[in-house]
Amino acid sequence: MYIYEKSKALFDRAVKVIPAGIYGHMGPANGCFIPVSAYPFYVERAEGPYFWDVDGNRFIDFLSAYGPNILGYNHPEVDAAAKEQMELCNCVSLPSARMVELAELLVDTVDSADWAMFCKNGTDVTNLAMISARAATGRKKIVKFVGGYHGVMPWMLDIGYPGVLFEDVDNIITIPFNDLDTFRRVLDTYPNEIAGVISTPYDHRAIDASQLPLPDFWKTVRELCTKEGIVLICDDVRCGFRLDLRGSDYYYGFKADLICFCKSIANGYSISALCGSAALKSAVSSVFTTGSYWLSAVPMAAAIKCITLLHEIDGPAILKIKGEKFARAMQTAASDCGFKLNVSGELSMPFLTLEDDDSSFIMQELTGGMVPRGVFISSHHNLFVNCALTDEDFEETYNVARASFEDIRRNHPEMYR
Amino acid sequence: MMNEKAKAACNIHAVLRNMENLCELDVTSKELIAASNVAIQFSVPEIDKLVLAFRQGACKAMRGDGLSYDMNLRFSSHEHLNLMIEGKKNPIPTKGLRHIPFLKKTFTALADRLSYYLQPDPERLKNDKSYRDASTKMLAYTAFYAIPEIARYDEVGIHIARQIDDGIINIVVGDEFAIQLHSKQGVLETSKGRNPNARALMLFDSMETASGILNGTLDSFGCIGTGALAFRGRITMIDNLNKLLGLVPNYLG
Numbered sequence: 291m292y293i294y295e296k297s298k299a300l301f302d303r304a305v306k307v308i309p310a311g312i313y314g315h316m317g318p319a320n321g322c323f324i325p326v327s328a329y330p331f332y333v334e335r336a337e338g339p340y341f342w343d344v345d346g347n348r349f350i351d352f353l354s355a356y357g358p359n360i361l362g363y364n365h366p367e368v369d370a371a372a373k374e375q376m377e378l379c380n381c382v383s384l385p386s387a388r389m390v391e392l393a394e395l396l397v398d399t400v401d402s403a404d405w406a407m408f409c410k411n412g413t414d415v416t417n418l419a420m421i422s423a424r425a426a427t428g429r430k431k432i433v434k435f436v437g438g439y440h441g442v443m444p445w446m447l448d449i450g451y452p453g454v455l456f457e458d459v460d461n462i463i464t465i466p467f468n469d470l471d472t473f474r475r476v477l478d479t480y481p482n483e484i485a486g487v488i489s490t491p492y493d494h495r496a497i498d499a500s501q502l503p504l505p506d507f508w509k510t511v512r513e514l515c516t517k518e519g520i521v522l523i524c525d526d527v528r529c530g531f532r533l534d535l536r537g538s539d540y541y542y543g544f545k546a547d548l549i550c551f552c553k554s555i556a557n558g559y560s561i562s563a564l565c566g567s568a569a570l571k572s573a574v575s576s577v578f579t580t581g582s583y584w585l586s587a588v589p590m591a592a593a594i595k596c597i598t599l600l601h602e603i604d605g606p607a608i609l610k611i612k613g614e615k616f617a618r619a620m621q622t623a624a625s626d627c628g629f630k631l632n633v634s635g636e637l638s639m640p641f642l643t644l645e646d647d648d649s650s651f652i653m654q655e656l657t658g659g660m661v662p663r664g665v666f667i668s669s670h671h672n673l674f675v676n677c678a679l680t681d682e683d684f685e686e687t688y689n690v691a692r693a694s695f696e697d698i699r700r701n702h703p704e705m706y707r
Numbered sequence: 708m709m710n711e712k713a714k715a716a717c718n719i720h721a722v723l724r725n726m727e728n729l730c731e732l733d734v735t736s737k738e739l740i741a742a743s744n745v746a747i748q749f750s751v752p753e754i755d756k757l758v759l760a761f762r763q764g765a766c767k768a769m770r771g772d773g774l775s776y777d778m779n780l781r782f783s784s785h786e787h788l789n790l791m792i793e794g795k796k797n798p799i800p801t802k803g804l805r806h807i808p809f810l811k812k813t814f815t816a817l818a819d820r821l822s823y824y825l826q827p828d829p830e831r832l833k834n835d836k837s838y839r840d841a842s843t844k845m846l847a848y849t850a851f852y853a854i855p856e857i858a859r860y861d862e863v864g865i866h867i868a869r870q871i872d873d874g875i876i877n878i879v880v881g882d883e884f885a886i887q888l889h890s891k892q893g894v895l896e897t898s899k900g901r902n903p904n905a906r907a908l909m910l911f912d913s914m915e916t917a918s919g920i921l922n923g924t925l926d927s928f929g930c931i932g933t934g935a936l937a938f939r940g941r942i943t944m945i946d947n948l949n950k951l952l953g954l955v956p957n958y959l960g
């Protein structure tokens with residue numbers, strides 16, 4: 291079992307000078323490191339599907355940086371493209387030609403894209419999409435779905451998050467995913483008031499199992515949005531390029547008006563993109579928006595290379611196979627030890643739950659067993675496979691999962707069936 | 708944002724309720740009431756009544772209507788009760804006037820003892836373990852008994868409480884003591900002790916950690932990193948509980 295002396299020592303220093311020590315989704319609090327003793331805090335280096343923490347422990351990483359790692363860490367070709375651009379320029383007083391090339395590539399790649407613009411984070415583009423929907427329609431209200439995560443602007447959060455005001459969410463209507471009756475009712479209640487509907491392609495919330503869209507869901511939402519003049523925003527920040535390079539709206543058989551990309555666009559380089567239909571181009575142009583680093587050239591060069599490679603190798607097809615292998619390894623290990631493991635969501639973004647474990651106590655024991663044995667997973671968030679995973683990695687994952695399930699069985703004889 | 712009604716409910720059902728713990732944990736208080744035999748009812752408009760029964764050297768706190776009592780203290784408004792807690796106004800006894808000497812003498816002395824523990828002296832916390840332990844217990848009871856009131860009367864609290872799944876959260880402090888919070892359709896209720904059927908756990912590894920976090924001298928995020936404060940089970944329940952805990956200082960400053 292791994293130990294994390296250097297990680298802990300760094301964290302002790304961090305809490306003195308950094309709020310929460312490590313804030314956000316990669317920290318022990320928001321990242322739900324349960325039990326915390328199982329997890330490393332700081333990374334030293336990464337390559338392919340692995341990272342090594344500051345104590346020198348190697349992990350097969352099924353979080354993949356929460357999505358950005360799609361081709362494998364430190365991918366030589368993506369890094370070479372970035373390096374080549376770095377030698378020319380990065381953040382200068384003008385954008386580079388890479389910006390035009392990347393926009394052309396996205397328009398060519400993404401089914402619903404007639405144009406593309408670039409920011410840094412997912413939140414930047416989901417927020418820009420929301421403002422653009424309001425600018426385009428002159429309406430106020432935004433419909434979103436329960437459990438849908440779109441980033442950290444107050445309107446994306448909920449009352450109860452410190453600092454979020456009722457006024458911030460006044461015009462946000464949150465309804466259950468896959469619930470067309472409620473959706474219709476909301477449209478009837480607020481005629482000509484709804485500017486946009488924002489949703490992830492499927493319900494990949496934290497904590498609970500993922501839900502795929504019901505067969506008619508997207509088709510109906512699309513039809514109703516078109517009928518009512520509502521901008522349909524696909525938040526493809528997490529799924530983008532993992533299900534289909536043409537966009538996850540295409541994958542599920544509909545066409546979004548605006549689509550947000552971020553995580554898998556540049557294999558870890560900092561860039562996000564908002565794409566959309568020609569009809570919305572002038573509205574988006576009218577929105578005042580910019581950022582110090584948004585037009586930097588290096589991440590754009592990396593994105594061009596990443597997307598080009600994903601086309602060449604058919605990234606989504608590979609991810610599906612890797613996802614199948616991961617699910618099989620985990621489910622076999624579980625059933626070999628008398629447990630039933632469910633994998634929900636799309637295979638490239640699997641969410642693990644155990645049967646008869648509705649409060650996740652056993653899942654948390656599983657992560658507590660697997661992480662210090664070198665397989666980095668989470669009990670509260672969907673995982674992400676990447677193209678660099680090998681069959682040996684899945685074999686090792688099976689062994690580690692099996693050993694961890696055996697521990698659980700020993701600790702809980704009452705659960706052995 | 709603070710509202711007087713939520714504050715009054717916290718003052719009654721979290722702060723005053725602590726008399727029960729005080730009389731158990733503090734020898735001086737126990738002695739003060741050794742010979743007392745009186746039940747006092749606190750009546751505040753629109754808020755459940757509280758009866759504190761001082762009998763046989765112990766105090767028992769009870770909540771609700773129709774409880775028997777010897778003396779009724781009426782408060783004309785939420786502000787009235789809140790000002791009484793700050794020592795700026797007196798209650799209006801409407802029944803059992805013969806117990807006024809108890810109120811003036813014993814109860815006032817008990818209130819001072821309560822402040823001694825609920826507004827602890829930092830130096831004494833460091834040097835006197837039994838003081839620290841008693842104070843920490845009372846602070847924890849106050850905070851976690853305030854939670855259901857905030858969930859009932861604070862507009863943000865109401866919203867948060869609605870999102871808490873039905874079930875039980877155990878709050879456990881080392882091997883020392885535990886509190887359980889029951890949630891049912893947005894209505895919360897606190898009681899003492901650990902429940903074997905909890906869906907979520909909040910674990911403080913020691914009295915020292917609990918004391919540091921409750922007194923604001925330890926960073927709770929740092930404690931999560933070291934494992935001194937740990938969570939298990941249904942994390943959305945814990946997340947929402949933490950959001951409610953974040954509102955407590957608005958009412959029990």
Ligand SMILES: Cc1ncc(COP(=O)(O)O)c(C=O)c1O
Nearest residue numbers: 411412413439440441525527528
């Ligand atoms: C679906 C979705 N939208 C938006 C975001 C926000 O992205 P970022 O954290 O880059 O701001 C995320 C991040 O996880 C996400 O998963």
